[in-house]
Amino acid sequence: MKLLDQSKIFLASLLCLFSFAIAADAQNAQSTDTLYAEAKKEGQVRFSGPLTGEEMTNVLKVFEDKYPGVKVVYSRRPTGALVQLMEAERTAGKSSFDLVHLTDPLTFLRWKKENFLLQVDVPETSKMAEGFFDKDGYFTALCVTTLAGTYNSLKVAERDIPKSLKELSDPKWVGKISISNPSRGGGITIASLMNASEGAVPDFVKNAANLKLLITNGNENAVESVVTGETSLNWGLPTYLTGPAAKDGAPIKFIYWQEGTAVVPILTGVMAKAQSPNAAKLLLNWLLSTEGQNTLITKEGVYSARNDIDSSPEGLPKLSTIKVNNYGIGKLGDGTVDILSSFNSALGLK
């Protein structure tokens, strides 16, 4: 009798759970429908960030096909230029964009503190690694990118290809390494520098001047310097930039370091002064959905921000197959000032 009662209770519980799941799903579906209806009234969403323009247009076309009546106006801007514009607009009390993505988590942290972002409930953050989203819902990773070592295959002989970050201190690399200026390259460059610093020999950053680095203005120029052979190696470039170049026939190959390859989130958030907040939320939800993430992976060459999606961009390994070091919001937020100060004083940069 007791056993029968227990079974009944168990079955009833299961039934309840199932009902809740269906109800929640229905509510979710309903909320998406409501959001879509509101977004349609707004008509368009203005989206901006550093992800490459033509590929992003292809990604957003999938969204527009799925949600007719909601147009996405995408404007490609490097992180630095976008932040400058947003700050100037903020002084004027307006915002040209509803949704933005940046490679710099510190900016998002500041914007959150200054009430420049809208709090949005994004359920997909439960599937993300810690540090890839804001716990209060002000911003979240749109996707992540690996910062793989990149070398010019015409300049570096097979036997010389480094496997460990410790090998970077070898005098043979003096004058042959480029990196993007950490003061201007946002979170990507900081994460890349942190990863090299943590994996290489002690005092690597303090002695960085000995390497006679070529400091470039932004990651794009760092990619260019390796592709042209002006420098032979970079210890960590975003693969969403280098992947297409390699696919395009550029003589570059990647190094996934023994000590681990840096992985950094590209963050996104809805602006507090968004003209089309519903359309922005709809787009954000779709970008973080399984369909959106897979579209970003195939068309934009980035990795998913979600743990449950393990596919990789064409020509790049799955994250589960390489050793990775995550550089999330907390790690970058805490360590940026120190590492920047060490690096700049080592190189005499002011």
Next chain:
Amino acid sequence: MFEVAALRHNVLKNVVLFLSAGLISWLVLYPILIIFSMGFHAKSGGITFENYIKFFTERGLLAALLNSIEISTAVTFFAFVIGFPLAWGVTRTNMPGKTFVQAMVTVAYVVPNFISAIAWVLLLGPNAGLLNGMITKWIGPNYVFNIYSMQGLVLILSASFYPVVFATLVAALENIGSSYEEAARMVGATRLRSSIFIIVPLAMPAIVSSCILVFLESMGAFGAAMVIATGAQFQTITTKIYQLFTFPPQFELAAATATPIIFFTIIGLVIQSMFSKSTRYSVISVRQNRVKDTRRALSSYLFFIYSVVMLACTIILPVAIIFYVSILKRWSLGASVNNITFNNYLRAFEFSSLGPTSIINSVLIAFVTATASVFLGIFVVWLVERENFKFRSLLVFISSVTFAFPGLVLAVGFVIGYSQPVLMIYGTIWLFFIAFTAQRFPYAFAFLRNAVRQLSIEFEDAARISGASWLGSIRDISIPLLKSWFVAAWILVFAVALRELSIAILLFTPGLETLPITILNYTDDGRYSFASALAMVLIIINLATAGAVYSINQRTAIR
């Protein structure tokens, strides 16, 4: 009756002149005042001098300023060394290939700085530069030139800015009649002596003016400085300002950092004023009396050789490398038959790319900017040079201040200033017209001021005595005499507006991309071949426009 008409003309004149002065003052001062008021804002909300004090106490800021002064001085020297002989050859000798030289120099000026810098890195990068490769192979690795250096930046900026010296001096020297030389020769002076002691002093206001323009433009140079100075690990004042604008932006300190550039503009204007007071000649004459000697002396060929060498080093090489990249399918695979294509050019005109939109936007903005600047310039220069009024020096300062003012800083003033309810034109092409005119007006002003200074006031007086109205005397006498200057000013403003990036990068919204913006975006995306094709389109548009304007000018010239 006559008195009423004279009064009416006088009122009309004053209204036109002071409206023009008021308009340009508004265009220039409004964004600058917004920026400078930010310099006094404390983070806590009150008023502070902290940002301005910080400029003088921060080692990095002062070092950046000193670097800029050093670089700008060197660039001014080299721009003069290159530009003056070229201008002399084109105007005062029978050198062959004059049209070719003029066209090529125009090309040098229209290529955006950041594209020139990339081209020069491809040529003179210490490890992979094409020229350095040849130097290593034929002369030795010790003679390699490292473009990532202060000298490298001087080279790029000199190659970019000597057209300012050239264009100013060509316009000035063209208007100096040969009668002065002929008179000197009749009393026994040699050709060289008459050139040095007669023509050079006559052209001195234009020489000084062009050197000041180059110095100021070098102080405000940004695109090339970002590529080279960052690589060479030094700062200039503009890269420092840019740094203050990012992560997190410190607009207040950036505004304070822009202050020295204003001081340099004032110093430049004082020097210019000193020279023009000590050497004021009326050299523009109604009679077209250029050198008529059709024989080609040895000096003509020497000038030709010098011109070809200079053009090859400063224009043909970098443009050739841009063209080379533009016809490659894959930039990194080199020039094999399978890798060559003209599809990048076809794509520039496909509506699925940003090419056509940005071409139309750029041409429209440059056209409006050049036309508005020259029209406003005529009236403002007239007011400055022909009228006596209290705030003359202030108007000269206002008309010149944006020349070296960093575009990025100015753009912030425009974004903030034109997002206010009454002036809500941010996000429209109208703000581009306003911002570009405010930034590029000093070119037209400097050019036309030189011209008006060389034009004797007696022509206008004669016309007025014969009953012509003020506007009539300008329209029928002064404008025809100064037409070559107007044309040169229009072409120069059109060229610099066409390549402008530092303001546009903050002002553009989707659909308002200009060609340099699109080129920068495709460069950032790693699509160098397509970006290079667009850069070539930019050069061709400029050449075609300059050619068309020259041709119209020739057809309507006084015979």
